[in-house]
Amino acid sequence: MHKFENKIPPPIVVLFVGLVMWGAALVTPVQAINQMIQISLIVITLCLGIFFCIAGVVSFKLAKTTVNPLKPEAASSLVSSGIYKVSRNPMYLGFVLFLIAWAVYLASFIAGLGIIVFIIYMNQFQIIPEEKALKILFSSEFEVYQLKVRRWL
Template structure:
């Protein structure tokens, strides 16, 4: 399973999950949401997800460090300011919220059921390997950061 670590760019993974959510939508009954609520929930989650993910990207850009999570060894600095005071992985939180928005838009119980699988995959094949590299590179500073800021929220 280690062969999957840091291999699939998270943006591609989000697209794959979005496609899978669309495919499984007919498998279970739809959420009983009126069209107005469906669009409001989708819009709110999409806006929040995009804002949080963008805040993460901008914080990395300001710190002049890589945004590509497949190469954590290229990290030039440990980003702990801005949105990173609240989450160690705001880009992934943003992606999860975007997928939630998609599930609400689809009004799909089956699509919502795939979200824990996305979190599991991200933890196992993306976040934990990134954390190993960051701990090796930044040592005690990263360890202290992990104790003070949660992985997701």
Template sequence: MKVPPVALVLVCGLLMGGMAAVWPAARLWAVPWWWGALPIALGAGVALAGVLAFRRAATTVNPTTPQASSSVVTTGIYAHSRNPMYLGFALALLGWGLWLGHAGALLVLPAFVLYMNRFQIVPEERMLVQKFGAPYTRYLQQVRRWL
């Protein structure tokens, strides 16, 4: 939980762009710009909805300090995804990969998801179970991690 997810998204995006530039033979297709723009916009909207829900609940949006959380947010977009901000980041990376139309770039997306699950989400959830107990445990049982 030491690497801010926004920084990880930027690194992944740069890596994807670099792969497309260095390895042009792996370009799979040329797509209309909106094929990439739609998931990017959707991802931005999903992530923003998560941030706004946390702001309305007056709890921290800083993913490196989940211990500063003041409440369990279970309404709005959090009724459908436990991690809408991370889901939004993944959608944006998907859009960037589609925009690039590059096989290697698209492989960064599952690496991002696996990293987030292992090094960000699982430690966050462990800490939030300790902090909030039964209400958070019920939430874990009712709402899926990503979708």
């Protein structure tokens, strides 16, 4: 069976990237932004992030399959319903939205680059290995699903 390459839980990656973003914001100029717009953007992106994360977990629970991203080979079924009709990775999309809210809060363009770093890291070290495991488990069913639904949004 396929050996999964990643050993770092995605929430830890989010926290690490968030800390790096905070550090970057401390040493770079803050961008001027209208406070009402800033607060609105933060609330909207946080709410969307929470929605995508919860919807992803609920879909997995309803399908009675593992939510553990470090053990995709333990999946008992391919979830392609609910939020998984919109995104193959709604929980990771939720994490991106959390980081967007954080970048808006920090009001630092340089800190916002952490979002790109997170997406690149997740694609390379989390999503691609997960997809390899899912191809082994669900073969053509997963390949058809990949053609229908985008990786992020």
